[in-house]
Amino acid sequence: MRYLVYIDILGFSELVKSDTVTVEWLYTVIDELNAHRHHEFKTIVFSDTVLIYSEKSCVDERCHEYLSMFAVEFTQDLFYRISRRGLFFRAVIDYGEFEHSRLTNCEKFYGQSLIRCYELEKKILCIGTFITDSAAKYQHIFPMARYSDELLFVFFQQRYYQFSENYTGWPNLTLGVIDQECAVNSIAQEMYLFKKMTKSARCHANPNVRQKYLAYVEFYRSRYPWPLDAWQARGFGMLTIGVPGDWMPVYRTIVTSQY
Template sequence: MDDKYLLYIDILGFKDLVDNDINKVKDLYQVIASLNVHQHDSFKAIVFSDTILIYNNFPTPDEKTKAYTVMFLCEFVQDLQHRLIGRNITFRAVITYGQFINYEINQIPCFYGAALIDAYLMEKEIPCTGLFITDRCNASNNIFRTQRYSDDLNFVFVTQNLHRLEYEGHSNGWLINELGLTRDVMAETLHIKFIFENMRNHSNPKVSTKYSATWNLYVNQYPKTLELFEQNSFNLNAIYPEIDWDEWLKLIPEDYSYIQEGG
C-alpha cells in the first residue's frame, strides 16, 4: 500500500534559529518529540532538519477511515500550534494524498514518493502560514472548518474555540471552564496575537506580508472576535472575565511572557 495521507510541516525561520539561538533549536526538538503523534500507533512521524512528515500506516478503504485519518492529521497540527505558543516559532503545513514510501536499509531511512514531492512544491509556493489541505483530502474533512485559498488548496482553521467565540458569544466563560477548554482558548488567542504582532512589527517585509495574509484569513472567518481582540489588546480578561487568566498564563515559560504585554 503505497498511497498515504501525508502531512508535510515546514518550521519557518529555522535557519535564523540555527544561526542565532541554538538553545531554541534544542527546545524546538523537545517540543516536536513531545507531540501526540508519537503516542499514536496508527501514524508514523519522520523528522529531519526543519521538516516533519506524518502519515497513516493503515489502509483507508472507506470514507469513515479517510475521515478518521484527516481528522487526526489536523489535530496533530493543532497540537503543534498549541505547544509552540510563546516560542516565537511558527510553521506552514500541507495535507495531501498519494504515493509515499518509507522503509529502512541497514538502519538508513528511505522515504520518497509523488505525495512528498507534491507537498514540498505546494508548501514552498504558499505566501502564508498555517495548515492547508488539498480538495481531495478536504472532501473527507468533517470536523475542521476551511476556507478556499487557491485552485486546489484550502486553509484549515484548527482554532475551534475561536469559532465558539465568534458564533456563540463572548459571555460564556463559565462554560469554557466547565468543559476544560481554558488552556485551548488561551493558546488560540495567543496564536492570533502572535500573527497580528508579526504582521505589524516583523523587521522583514516579506515575512510580515505572510503574516498579513494569514491574519486576513482569520479576519474573514472570525470578524467580530478579531475586532474584539484588537480593541482590547488581546486581553484575555476582556474576552472571558469569569476566568482567572493570570493563573493560566503562568503555564507559559517566563522567557516568553512578553506575548501578554498590553494584555
Template structure:
C-alpha cells in the same frame, strides 16, 4: 473508469525561519526539537513520523480501506498539526504545513532510510509557495475533513482554522462582544491560547524586520480577520485583553495555565546534548507540562 479513492495521507510540516534560528539562536533549535519530540503523533501506532532538519512528515503506513478510515486519518493528521500549534503558542516558533492524499513510501535498508513518492514532492512544492502560517488542506482530503473550519485559499488548498475555541465562541456569540459569561462553556477553555496566537501574528505582521515574514503573518491574520471580524475588532481596540470578549476574569484559570505552559516549553531542550553543546554549564531538566497526559 472512476478515480481510485486515496489510501495514504501525508502531513508535511516545515518549521519556518530554521536557518536564521540555527545561525542566531541555536538554543531555540534545541527547544524546537524537544517540542517536536513531544508531539502526540509519536504516541499513535496508526501513524509514522519522520523528522529531519526543519521538516516533519507524518503519514499512515497502513493503507486506508474505506471512508471511515479515511475520515480517521485526515482527522487525526489535522489534530497533529493542531497539537503542534498548541505547543508553539508563545514560543516565537512558527510552522507551515500541508495535508494531502497521495503515494508515499518509507522503508529502511541496512544503512539507509528511504522515503519518496509523489505526495512528498507535491507537498514540498505546495508548501513553499503558500504565503501563510498554520495548515493548508488539499482538495484530495476535503471529503474526509471533519471538525475544523476551512476557508478556500489557493488553487486546490483550503486554510484550516486550528483554534477550535475561537470558532466555538464566534458561533455562540454571533460575533458580538463582549458576551455574558454564561455563553462561555467547556468548549472554549483554551480561548486565551487562540487570543495569544492572534496577538503574536498581529505583532509579526506589523513589526517584523523581514517583509517575507510580514507577508506570511498578514495572510494568516487576514483569514482570521475575515472569519471573526467582530472578535478581531474588539481585541485590537482593547490591546488583545480577554476582557474585550467576556467579563474580566472569565478565563483567569485558563490564562494562568497558558502562561505555565508557555514557560514550560520555553525550558524545553534545556539539558539536552544539543543544548549542552552551546554552554559549559548544566541546566535544570524541565518539569512536566501541566497539559501533558500523566
C-alpha cells in the same frame, strides 16, 4: 496511497544561528508529539521538516474520515506546543503515493505526494495548515476555506472559532459564564496567540514575513470576526470585548506558561 503531512518549521535556519537552546527545546517538543503515539501513523524528522504519514491505505469512507481528521490534529498539536514560543510552521496535507522503509544502513522515503507537498508548501504566502482536495474530500471536522486552486486553508484553532460561534452577541457575558461553558484559560490562550501574530503581521522587520502572518490572521478575521476585530481595534484583553471579571490571574497564568 497514504495521508501525508508535510511540515516546515519557519525561521529554523536563523534559529540555529542565534538560539541553539530554543532549537534543542524545539526538538524535544517534536519528539513528544501525539503523532508518535498513534498506531496508524509514522513520523520522519530531518532538520526543519517533519513528515507524518498513515501506514495503510483506506478502503472505505470511515477510514478516510478518521485518518484525515488526525492528520489535521497532528498539526494542531504542534501549533499549540510551539506557538507559545513565537515559533510557527507551514503544513501541507495530501493523499497520494508515498513510500518509506528502512534498509540495512539507511532509510528510503520518496513519492509523488512528497514532491507535491514540497512544491506546494514553497508557494504558500501564509502560515498554518493547508490541505489538497484529495486529502480534504472526507475531512469534515475542521472548517476550511479555499486558498488557491490546489489548496484549502484549514481552521484548526477550534477553541477560538467555537468561542466566536457560541458567544457572538451573547448578552451579559461574564468570566463566570465562560468558566461554566468552557475553559477560561483556553480562551485567554487564543487571545494571547492572536496578539503575537497580529504584532508580527504589523511589526516584523521582514515585509514577506509580515504578509504571511497577516494572511493567516485575515483568514480567521474574515470568517470569525468576533472577537478578533474588537481585540485588534481596542487592545487585546477580555475586558475590551465586554467580558467583565478579574482576568489578571488568568493572564498571568497564560504568560507564565509560555516558558
